[in-house]
Amino acid sequence: MGGFLGFGNYEKEGKGVGKNEREKKRFFQFFDLFFRKLGRLVQLNLLYILFCIPVVTIGPATAAMTKILREYTLERPVFLYSDFWDAFKENFKQGFAVSVFQGIVIALIYSAVIYYVSMTVKSVWFLLLLGFIGLIGLILLFASYYVYVMMVSVQLNVFQLIRNSILLAFAGARTNILTFLFSTGLLAVSVVFFPISIPLLLLLTFSTSTFISVFNSWQYIYKHLIQPYYEQTGLPNPYEPKDDEADDTPFEDSI
Template sequence: MAGIFGLFDFTKEGKGVYADEPPRSAFAMFFVLLGRKFWKLISINLMYLLFSLPILILSMFAANYFLAITVPVLTVDNLAQVLEQAGFAEFLQEGVTIEEFAATQMLTLFITLGVMITGLSLIVSGPVHAGVTYILRNYSREEHAFVWMDFKDHARRNFRQSLLAGLFSLLVTIVFVFNLAFYSQSAFVGNPYLRTILFSVMLILFIFWTIMQMYLYPMMVTFNLSLRQLYKNAFLFTFMRLPLNLLILIASLFIVFVLPLGLVLLGYGISVLLSILWVALLAFAVNLLMTNLFVYRAMDKYMIQRLNQTEDAGAELDDPALATSSDDETHDEATEEDEEKDAASSEGLVRSPNRAPN
């Protein structure tokens, strides 16, 4: 597929890197990759949007429902009343009522919340998400990727596991939303202090769950781990790097929610157009590039490098010239243990010695 001016050429190999190029920080590398892979990111975003369109529509309907049960006072009529009291009516175009304006703002909120829900990987098409994650993970470690071929291969390769992960994420997200709605209503929990405590606990747990989604799919396309092991590792990474994870989550919220919503709320035709173009061409790909870049560095430090060190140490002990008689029994026991189960680091992370990282 030759593409148009190279924009949709899914078979063209990306630009390489020099072997002696000094390592950059994750923050600097993000902007380097953003410039280097800009047109590829547009292709990836369009592909992600196309194949995730049914899920994105589902997210928008879910946003409508979630907002209704968590913030029941936020209705078109109430919003119209607030806007009228604030004096917005005199700024409206001729023929546009305050109720129509309020309805438009509510629709905008539902759409951007739907984009946010999918952008934060809470409601996704698992195979589509896995295929795109593989491409952007390769970009994160400065390796080329064939956009269409790698997307198709790894969406198919991780189809069952990613589909189950997507369904499980949907189920858990629904449970969290219902709990948040339940504990926010005085009719269900009369004590205001207890209600605040329970609501805060559920909100914090929901934030942790959202952070876990950032780690799930990069590990899925890199290691041969069960779904249970993937969630265990994602849980551990959430707390091991909590301050950085919170910063990444805030940045993700800005990319997939605050920026597009803010542009629309400015009310100018050009700002609305920019918001649409941002979501259609870049928002999902830029967000996933950022999360994959930071997540892969954590995976490399705590999983891949230590797994390689374990394998190298085992290879040295296998060499008769290097192994001493005093170490033979210990090595045999360690080798048998490695063959029986996945190795785990001191942090408790599960690795996959049965298959080298992809």
């Protein structure tokens, strides 16, 4: 069935959107959710680290964490451990494939940066190439904010996930910059101040940085993929707010 620019089937199971406080700005809504879910975010962070220990499970573990954080964003009830485990199993193959793709891309970009930096003494043209590689890396980083959210929300193959995530990286460019500043900033602080930051890494870094990206990216996935599909097919939208909650939807970008 058709999806974003004709790609994808969006009939993955989901429930109705939970009620959000009326007229609340997204910035304050995020922090309201963050502090209400703080204890759960700590548990989720520890659970994520545990599931990432084999390394090859990083992708599936990221998909599982993303599923939980999407539910928090929509204010749905979550059984943390059982829902995490179910999402881990359901998205294992795609999560692994996407993580391998991301690992290869990171290795290629890193190698290219090292090479072009060493060649800048010979020609300034390599500075332009270095800038181009940096731009490509930034776009792919922005795309990573969407790929796992789509994975746990809609039925797409790996190619479609990557393709649509790149398109959404442009659609949500302004919000992506804010996501980058806050989520990457948190990761950077955790790395720069290591080992002092070990408690932060263990308790909040991964769940919080991912929560920021999920909270900001969902509005674009809903607007450009999910909502158009159900409007075109006439099928009931499992993510649509109830009639009396229509004004409470968190999907409108007010950032």
